[in-house]
């Protein structure tokens with residue numbers, strides 16, 4: 464077998480087995496799609512190494528995406544912001560470390576937050592599927608773990624969806640997320656939406672309600688005293 468024929472067989476085989484060996488597609492731009500709720504946003508990608516998992520773990524990718532945005536419309540129904548990333552088509556994957564700064568201008572607090580990777584936007588959005596090379600750096604990472612300065616828990620529901628919880632973003636508050644993702648060659652969408660917190664009475668409020676209820680019950684079942692005429696009607700007692 465000639466050397467050229469041998470290479471023609473070997474190179475495609477290696478590229479299929481080791482996708483990170485392929486020249487990866489860098490993110491060219493990121494824009495908020497028109498169907499998103501009212502918002503403010505800037506998206507700034509920086510690509511230094513066009514490769515998936517460019518450095519051995521636990522090193523993080525030097526490629527970055529910075530997103531600064533704010534939700535203005537109030538949920539529910541859940542509003543969403545779709546950021547569409549245009550990616551050069553080069554037959555590979557590029558890993559990025561994303562830093563997001565999100566402002567809650569919806570007027571209500573949030574108690575959780577969703578991030579979903581997929582394709583299309585608005586009603587035409589479809590979630591990415593397992594194994595299609597678009598993911599939150601799964602299964603190779605993430606290195607380091609996902610981070611938020613407000614939400615204490617990041618649950619990876621699958622390779623394409625993160626649920627942030629264990630924290631409250633007050634109305635008017637701002638929070639930061641840091642997470643990795645493997646960009647899909649050709650383009651992809653990052654959909655995000657917050658979930659408004661359900662108002663729960665404060666412990667002090669509950670105690671006040673219980674005390675008031677017990678007071679009423681005590682008043683209702685006060686022992687009766689016969690009056691001078693032998694009547695068993697209760698005297699109207701107003702607690703001091």
Ligand SMILES: [Ca+2]
Nearest residue numbers: 516558600645
């Ligand atoms: Ca990766």
Ligand SMILES: [Ca+2]
Nearest residue numbers: 591592595597
């Ligand atoms: Ca996927």
